[in-house]
Amino acid sequence: MNDKLLLLGDQAIALGAIDAGITGVYAYPGTPSTEITEYIQERVASGGRTIHCRWCTNEKTAMEAALGVSYVGRRALVCMKHVGMNVAADAFVNSAMTGVGGGLVVVAADDPSMHSSQNEQDSRFYGKFAFVPIFEPSSQQEAYQMTVEAFDLSERVGLPVLMRITTRMAHSRAIVAPGVSRGENALSMPRNPADWVLLPVNARRRYRELLDLQPRLEQMSEETSVYTGGPDHSMGIIACGIGYNYVMENLPGEPIYPVLKIDRYPLPVERLRAMAAECGSLLVVEDGQPFVEEQLRGILPSACRVEGRLSGRLPRVGELNPDNVRLALGLAPAECGDVSELVAPRPPALCNGCGHRDVYNAMNEVLKDFPASKVFSDIGCYTLGALPPLRAIDSCVDMGASITMAKGASDAGLFPALAVIGDSTFTHSGITGLLDAVNSRSPITVVISDNLTTAMTGGQDSAGTGRLEAICQGVGVEPEHIRVVVPLPKNMEQIRTTLREEIAYRGVSVIIPRRECIQTLKRKHK
Ligand SMILES: Cc1ncc(C[n+]2csc(CCOP(=O)(O)OP(=O)(O)O)c2C)c(N)n1
Numbered sequence: 001m002n003d004k005l006l007l008l009g010d011q012a013i014a015l016g017a018i019d020a021g022i023t024g025v026y027a028y029p030g031t032p033s034t035e036i037t038e039y040i041q042e043r044v045a046s047g048g049r050t051i052h053c054r055w056c057t058n059e060k061t062a063m064e065a066a067l068g069v070s071y072v073g074r075r076a077l078v079c080m081k082h083v084g085m086n087v088a089a090d091a092f093v094n095s096a097m098t099g100v101g102g103g104l105v106v107v108a109a110d111d112p113s114m115h116s117s118q119n120e121q122d123s124r125f126y127g128k129f130a131f132v133p134i135f136e137p138s139s140q141q142e143a144y145q146m147t148v149e150a151f152d153l154s155e156r157v158g159l160p161v162l163m164r165i166t167t168r169m170a171h172s173r174a175i176v177a178p179g180v181s182r183g184e185n186a187l188s189m190p191r192n193p194a195d196w197v198l199l200p201v202n203a204r205r206r207y208r209e210l211l212d213l214q215p216r217l218e219q220m221s222e223e224t225s226v227y228t229g230g231p232d233h234s235m236g237i238i239a240c241g242i243g244y245n246y247v248m249e250n251l252p253g254e255p256i257y258p259v260l261k262i263d264r265y266p267l268p269v270e271r272l273r274a275m276a277a278e279c280g281s282l283l284v285v286e287d288g289q290p291f292v293e294e295q296l297r298g299i300l301p302s303a304c305r306v307e308g309r310l311s312g313r314l315p316r317v318g319e320l321n322p323d324n325v326r327l328a329l330g331l332a333p334a335e336c337g338d339v340s341e342l343v344a345p346r347p348p349a350l351c352n353g354c355g356h357r358d359v360y361n362a363m364n365e366v367l368k369d370f371p372a373s374k375v376f377s378d379i380g381c382y383t384l385g386a387l388p389p390l391r392a393i394d395s396c397v398d399m400g401a402s403i404t405m406a407k408g409a410s411d412a413g414l415f416p417a418l419a420v421i422g423d424s425t426f427t428h429s430g431i432t433g434l435l436d437a438v439n440s441r442s443p444i445t446v447v448i449s450d451n452l453t454t455a456m457t458g459g460q461d462s463a464g465t466g467r468l469e470a471i472c473q474g475v476g477v478e479p480e481h482i483r484v485v486v487p488l489p490k491n492m493e494q495i496r497t498t499l500r501e502e503i504a505y506r507g508v509s510v511i512i513p514r515r516e517c518i519q520t521l522k523r524k525h526k
Pocket residue numbers: 028029030031081083084087117379380381382399421422423424425426451453454455456457462
């Protein structure tokens with residue numbers, strides 16, 4: 001019997017993947033998913049089994065590398081935050097069309113309440129859209145076990161499995177009892193190599209096969225869903241993923257209402273219909289968007305009363321928690337009060353001594369002479385430059401959008417158009433936009449604020465470190481318009497002059513302010 005461990009949900013998934021015999025984890029950092037890969041990296045570094053665990057350049061490269069592992073019969077884990085699914089979507093959706101060889105599990109960590117994200121999108125829609133099985137654990141122990149099971153299922157049905165978690169599952173700890181660990185699969189080649197060539201002739205056949213598989217997946221959900229009968233049938237509760245935890249915390253012991261725990265999709269339609277037939281109404285407790293609640297409208301007779309986030313019984317936005325679930329269950333509010341009144345909010349800010357600050361101070365000075373200027377920015381620590389007192393940037397949409405938006409605005413006649421992007425975001429998805437700008441000779445000034453790390457998510461390696469000038473030159477930026485400066489208060493005059501010169505140049509210029517992130521520097525000194 002293995003020792004029990006106190007693990008984050010992320011770590012439980014990581015351990016499950018290690019014990020399932022993965023050959024590699026492929027990921028780009030993003031809260032709340034980052035700790036999955038970091039745990040595997042730590043285990044490998046401390047002498048565990050060899051597992052490929054280097055950070056990828058973005059979520060799409062991660063998904064595709066994992067698909068390559070699966071093609072040759074071995075197991076791979078892919079991890080990302082929910083918005084990473086948008087980047088990986090092309091590969092993800094088509095991986096359901098090719099099918100998989102070795103087990104392939106994709107973890108998408110959703111962030112309801114947008115603690116560190118631009119939106120609240122719910123990754124379950126991606127799983128449904130791609131017609132793949134979705135797992136949604138309700139506890140850390142389940143996260144461990146379901147990961148192992150997801151790899152087995154993936155190989156059994158020949159499809160990737162999407163594991164969907166939300167912030168609380170990822171970042172809260174509980175005891176996990178690990179099971180047995182297995183080794184890697186042997187190398188093996190695809191049974192039907194044509195499946196992997198998505199020419200229309202093969203794709204049409206594969207799509208039919210994918211659709212034909214759906215009743216089998218639905219049947220599996222019927223067999224595994226856990227239904228607990230309760231004496232009071234005035235209401236039935238459908239509790240998904242971590243929502244089940246919140247329900248059980250409020251209804252300890254034997255729940256008085258019937259409870260159906262949903263931890264995998266497609267939905268167990270027959271089970272749901274049977275439950276609706278014996279309950280006065282149904283309450284859907286699901287974190288994220290009303291994914292189940294919406295589907296129930298098509299599954300159940302229209303007379304059936306379904307309540308949840310759409311009906312207003314639970315809040316439409318933000319995370320679920322034991323308190324708002326408690327109210328939806330018709331119970332009196334918990335006595336501990338509203339924590340938001342007890343904990344003083346601390347808005348995020350750039351660290352003192354951060355190089356991004358010096359970049360923005362110089363930029364703000366220079367742009368006083370250009371009242372029509374706009375600074376398109378991106379996602380990273382430097383996004384905090386939008387806040388007072390700096391107020392230095394005008395946009396933050398999705399990773400890589402700074403350069404392309406500056407190009408578009410310049411095409412439309414804006415001058416000067418500037419872009420500010422971090423080093424990791426630049427390699428993630430800024431390079432192709434820079435190529436577009438070079439190809440159309442757009443008069444834009446791109447600032448790649450290089451702190452030599454992916455700071456926002458905790459200081460992971462940045463894919464282009466040491467190669468940014470070469471990348472820009474390779475993309476076609478003229479060498480004399482690739483300028484490197486050191487963002488320190490003592491260099492202000494030089495930075496301002498460089499900015500003025502490159503704004504005056506009517507072509508693509510890149511300025512790279514380079515100074516190591518003070519947080520990673522501090523950690524190195526320690
Ligand atoms: C598609 C997507 N993937 C991941 C993230 C999470 N994320 C936000 S910023 C960032 C990288 C920031 O690194 P960098 O551009 O170097 O800027 P820094 O934070 O170091 O200033 C990451 C990984 C995200 N928001 N969107």
